[in-house]
Amino acid sequence: MKRFPAVISLWLILVGSVLLAGSDSTESPTSATVASVATAGSVGTTTAVVAKPPIVVVLTVSDTINPATSAYIKRGIDKAAKRGAECVIIMLDTPGGGLGPTKDIIKHILASSVPVVVFVAPQGAHAASAGSIILLASHVAAMSPGTNMGAAHPVAGGGQKMDKTMAAKVENDLAAYARSLAEKRGRDLKWAEESIRQSKSITESEALKKNMIDTVAENLGDLMQKLDGRKVRLDTPKTVVLHTKGAVAERFEPSWRDRVLSTIANPNIAYILLMIGIYGIMFELMHPGAIYPGVIGVICLITAFFAFQMLPVNYAGLILILIGIGLFIAEVKVVSYGMLTVGGIVCLVLGSTMLISEPQTGLHISLTYILPVALFTAGLVVFLATLAFRAHRRKPSTGAKGLIGAVGTVKVAITPQAEGKVFVEGELWNASADEALELGTSVKVVSVQGLKVKVEKA
16 A cells, blocks of 8 residues: 555556647658669679659548547658658548547648648548548548548537527538638539538549549559649649659558547547546445545546547536436435336436437447446446345344344343343343243343343243
């Protein structure tokens, strides 16, 4: 226990650094480049330098758009600029995400000194909601067969309904933002606005016909072939010609911090952290001084709330979860013959289902997580309630009540008129009885009055 504060301090520092600290990681690319080779001439020695092949930096975004995604893309673009890459290719597959991180990513793209290509891939992927806007802002937009984009209507960050005035303001602002990006990239302004106002979605072939993307490619290799020789006008402003044929694709992987934050932003993980936090706090309140459950619960709750700021949380669902936990606690204290447990299960399941559920982005908590948590909680409550019920019914084993029913032996004879002594539970007691009891008789304690016991023949 003496080392406990130091362990907790290290834990808090680790979690805090993950959530707050920046990352200056300098990840090395995963593919090597070609070095120079030396050849020997007939007279003397000369060194012939083979030109390095062009480099393309490839990023992968296959989750929700969140602050970690924005930081990852920024570092990838900076790495491409330092490496002198021909372009940055973002392999995109996302259900959407927060508007704040989306705008940050677009700012990074607009400020980039190298072309940014957004490629919706692999086949079956989609660029929905925020992903559609990022695709719209790219210098070159590409999609694989069997993919789609669109459905970018804004929703409230907390999952609650916005009033008409606020909804109209947000919608108009985002529609104007989309039109501005479409105009800058020479894309279809009308459809860009419809994807915001009407949540329209289109396939890769429709997107190509409507001039929302520049090309359709089967895979990364096919895309690099089609990008070769393409002129791209940057926002610096500068026009560059891409030389991607035979280029080396260097994959820039997310850092450990990016992975941690992206994992936390997963609705299922955030939900599990919330429940662990609630369990920890609840156990600490029921058993003050346990320390470990309380500390772990607080850390998990803070981490869960950090994740919730990146997710469309419905706070009505959170309230229902808390009510369900309250009903479970009440079941342990009050005998309701299971009614409070049933009510708690209903509240917990409904609240968990409502907590993060947004059709616009496809974010939700899976039932494969909700049902086990609900069943585990219900089972735990039933177990604790059973223990409490048995404890109430169990005969006391200490104190005056614990003596009642105990069997002892007469050490000094007892008559109805005179008290005697009995040996019970390792102690000698003054005893009375309604009948005569001789020395050595086995007796049972009937009642306790102060320091005297009343006995009868066992």
